[in-house]
Amino acid sequence: VDRDARDRWSNVAHANRRLCSPVDEARLAAFLKELPVPPAPYTVDLGCGKAEALRRVVELHGGSGTGVDISARMLGDAFDGEWDIEFAQADAAMWRPERRPDVALCIGSAHIFGGAAGAAAALGALVAPGGIVVLGDGYWRAMPTAAELASFGMEPDELGDLTELVALVRRADLVPIAVQPSTDAEWDGYEWSLIRAVEVWAAANPDDPDGAEFLSRTRFMRDTYLEWRRAAFGFALVAALKPKA
Numbered sequence: 001v002d003r004d005a006r007d008r009w010s011n012v013a014h015a016n017r018r019l020c021s022p023v024d025e026a027r028l029a030a031f032l033k034e035l036p037v038p039p040a041p042y043t044v045d046l047g048c049g050k051a052e053a054l055r056r057v058v059e060l061h062g063g064s065g066t067g068v069d070i071s072a073r074m075l076g077d078a079f080d081g082e083w084d085i086e087f088a089q090a091d092a093a094m095w096r097p098e099r100r101p102d103v104a105l106c107i108g109s110a111h112i113f114g115g116a117a118g119a120a121a122a123l124g125a126l127v128a129p130g131g132i133v134v135l136g137d138g139y140w141r142a143m144p145t146a147a148e149l150a151s152f153g154m155e156p157d158e159l160g161d162l163t164e165l166v167a168l169v170r171r172a173d174l175v176p177i178a179v180q181p182s183t184d185a186e187w188d189g190y191e192w193s194l195i196r197a198v199e200v201w202a203a204a205n206p207d208d209p210d211g212a213e214f215l216s217r218t219r220f221m222r223d224t225y226l227e228w229r230r231a232a233f234g235f236a237l238v239a240a241l242k243p244k245a
């Protein structure tokens with residue numbers, strides 16, 4: 001599947017969501033509110049999607065921010081409003097801020113950095129001493145079979161368990177201060193909102209050239225979610241402090 005078609009599918013599938021990760025907006029806000037963020041922080045969000053997490057940080061803690069995403073479609077669906085937030089359409093792995101951020105977010109986008117370990121290292125290097133990193137990524141709640149993994153195009157070592165997700169943040173010289181695994185309700189809400197959005201879109205656009213491919217991808221995701229991904233896939237927000245010295 002080419003990158004543009006993947007991006008378009010994602011945009012159609014996330015049509016009814018502000019957050020493009022299996023995280024409830026209210027639970028995200030509660031998680032972000034508790035963080036010991038420096039006053040008037042400058043926050044960056046790498047692979048920001050519609051930048052809902054970034055918007056929340058600025059709403060809750062003030063300051064300003066930059067949302068970075070490679071997708072014009074996703075950035076085009078970002079909020080309108082009176083926030084001191086700018087956007088950069090760029091590869092977040094190559095993008096560099098003009099000043100050191102106090103807060104760096106990467107939620108559901110660690111693949112940009114080759115996975116969670118790479119993302120933790122990149123965000124840790126970017127953020128100012130005394131600042132905060134928030135990484136949201138997958139982990140195994142139960143290990144799938146080799147055949148299940150292969151059918152989904154994944155390698156066994158692509159994710160670890162929750163302990164490993166927190167450990168790799170520590171290995172980036174960051175100090176974990178909050179961990180919030182997504183609940184079954186958050187996962188069900190997320191997966192079925194994607195399925196519903198694509199089914200409704202396909203029914204309304206029967207002649208769209210991407211329709212058959214999008215439906216087949218979505219129905220494969222639905223079936224694998226019910227068969228094994230619901231039990232196997234976890235997702236957690238991990239917040240960590242970058243020590244001052």
Ligand SMILES: C[S@@+](CC[C@H](N)C(=O)[O-])C[C@H]1O[C@@H](n2cnc3c(N)ncnc32)[C@H](O)[C@@H]1O
Nearest residue numbers: 019020021047048049069070071091092107108
């Ligand atoms: C699963 S979404 C998560 C979006 C957002 N963080 C959220 O949780 O709502 C992943 C995002 O990463 C973006 N992305 C993929 N590759 C990227 C890259 N190399 N640089 C910047 N963004 C990228 C996609 O366009 C998509 O918006």
